[in-house]
Amino acid sequence: MSLKDLRGFYDELADRYDLMYADWQAGITRQGAALDALLTAALGPGPHRILDSACGIGTQALGLAALGHRVTGTDLSPGAVARAAREAEARGLALPVAAADMRALPFPGGSFDAVVCADNALPHLLTAGEVTAALAEMGRVLRPGGLLLLSTRPYGELRRSRPLSDPPRVRTDPDGQRTITFQLWHWHADGARYDLEFFQLLPTGATWTTQVSRTTYWALPEEETAAFAAAAGFVDPVWHDPAATGFHQPVLGARRPSAASGTGQGDARRGRAVDALVTPGCGAPGLG
Known part of the structure; x- marks a missing residue:
């Protein structure tokens, strides 16, 4: 990147x-x-x-x-x-x-x-x-x-276990609206780097808007x-x-x-x- x-x-x-x-x-x-x-x-x-x-x-x-x-x-x-x-x-x-x-x-x-x-x-x-x-x-x-x-x-530890995601985090606003954040990890063939997809589900009335951002880590x-x-x-x-x-x-x-x-x-x-x-x-x- x-x-x-x-x-x-x-x-x-x-x-x-x-x-x-x-x-x-x-x-x-x-x-x-x-x-x-x-x-x-x-x-x-x-x-x-x-x-x-x-x-x-x-x-x-x-x-x-x-x-x-x-x-x-x-x-x-x-x-x-x-x-x-x-x-x-x-x-x-x-x-x-x-x-x-x-x-x-x-x-x-x-x-x-x-x-x-x-x-x-x-x-x-x-x-x-x-x-x-x-x-x-x-x-x-x-x-x-x-x-x-x-x-x-x-x-x-993470290099040994190679997780594919992290647990979702939930934020509740004072009005009761919730935002859900989680990550997906895509490990490279070298086992040392991974691409991360950062998801946020944002409340929009009775449904959700999904925002996805991507980056890479060593x-x-x-x-x-x-x-x-x-x-x-x-x-x-x-x-x-x-x-x-x-x-x-x-x-x-x-x-x-x-x-x-x-x-x-x-x-x-x-x-x-x-x-x-x-x-x-x-x-x-x-x-x-």
Whole structure:
């Protein structure tokens, strides 16, 4: 899948991505609290400067901002980050956002204490070169000793079982109308990648409207993801289990080494670019 197609996938979902949650606001609060606990354990009490490098419509970014962190959100999808900015404004939260490829982040080196890449966003990248480039960029924008928090599906197990679908999720609106969301998975012959069909059944009077979106993932097992992080320069990788964190996916924590080099000309160019890209969240989609 091309980046143009992936951008279109999330642009098209931006206005209804939250409908996959039974209660999106509860999900925002729960996920923010789970990530905040990991941040505090690794970096000490905040607030911390955080980049959510695949913020989508803001599920993790909003939760972290509500807890007082200084969060910036980027995502490949302009539609998704625009939705995140609107949601932040509605909640009275500061959330600068930018449409950006995680392989070319528009910030100077060392800009953040932590980078979050959650909700299975990294596996949209389908080659080793793309994954390494994205992780290297996340490391570049971290300060020395900064923390990466990256979540994916538990692909070690999923590669073995090769599920064909996930269970339907049902959301009931205050007026009693229900939205049903489910996925079908079509595994490639290599057993490592799969095409996903994302179905939503939306109530339309006495019947249903069906919306279908399609994308592709690389099902990287945990040990391979950690190896890519190490190749990109991260140290001390640790996988945190959902049972321990309360987050809905396994989370990889890893550090940028403390003895890091300074920024170069490329960082300066990206620093100038961010002035044009970032929009204030106040006053202005990973698919898990």
